[in-house]
Amino acid sequence: MDKINDKYSRQLLFWPEGKESQIKLRKKVVTIIGIGALGTALANHLVRAGVGEVRLVDRDFVEESNLQRQMLFDEKDALEHLPKAVAAHNKLTAINSLVKIRSYIEDINASNIEDIVEGSHLILDGTDNMMTRYLINDVSVKLNIPWIYGGVVHSRGMTTTIIPNKTPCFRCLFPDVETGHAETCDTVGVLSTVVHVIASYQATEALKLLIEDHSFIREEMIQLDIWKNDFDLFPFQLSFNHDCPCCQKSDFKFLSNVSTNLVSSLCGRNAIQVTPINSKEITFSDFHKKWAKLGSVKQTPYLLRLTYEEYHLSLFKNGRLLVQGTSDITIARRLYSTLVGD
Ligand SMILES: [Zn+2]
Structure with a gap:
């Protein structure tokens, strides 16, 4: 316990219930899907904070072009083509050996997502594509696990917290499945600073949920442009869809879409x-x-x-x-x- 007092002293002073909050955090399991820019920042915050178990899911390996913004990786990882889940695992274990870290070198899809997230208290979105987010949303609503959406491109970012039976789900917010060629980090680039602002909002919401302090959970979607100094909040009241196929009718079409993956x-x-x-x-x-x-x-x-x-x-x-x-x-x-x- 002395080690805990020492390691997390600045956080214990902040937590509403001090050591009790830290003990709650230590009992929680979080799955981070996508260990790229957002995912490395999220994992960094949660592991340092002392979450009990963090699961890292990523299909890719480290490349030189990742290093500008993916803060857990270095040139050696890129040179060795180390899978991101493995490179992150190595760094995070060195950062906080009290946290159990499990890594999955997997492409998350309809056939494996339920097994991977089973037993998680929270799912964090570190992905870069909408289809995976619809899949996360399906599994979140089906298994009643909150998730926190985060998206960044160029100098813009967006984030919202989705709690089944409490907030609108992702399909309430984005009913039209995007299949067109939306802008991505690979086509228009991304500024590393906006990644960290969005990841910080996500990680902060995550900590509130994990220590069970629901008094300040955000009830709006945030959208910002860090370069142009724009900041907007979209209140949830306007976004509930009472005909939502996912959260209202339990039609989990992305989860049943096994063969197209x-x-x-x-x-x-x-x-x-x-x-x-x-x-x-x-x-x-x-x-x-x-x-x-x-x-x-x-x-x-x-x-x-x-x-x-x-x-x-x-x-x-x-x-x-x-x-x-x-x-x-x-x-x-x-x-x-x-x-x-x-
Ligand atoms: Zn919905």
């Missing part, structure tokens, strides 16, 4: 990801031998990378393949079938 283009990145319906057990050494005849191969404990024709391919242990260098789904399917097998 197979091939996904990574928005604005000129990359396609192919995920087998049933995960496979890949033995890297077998593929290393086969692939070495086709191009230059690099093996890490977590993935196998091949440069083949004009593409960079990364194969993960569960059979997932990331194809960089194309946005054409047919090409990605062909490469999967040729190089991994059906």
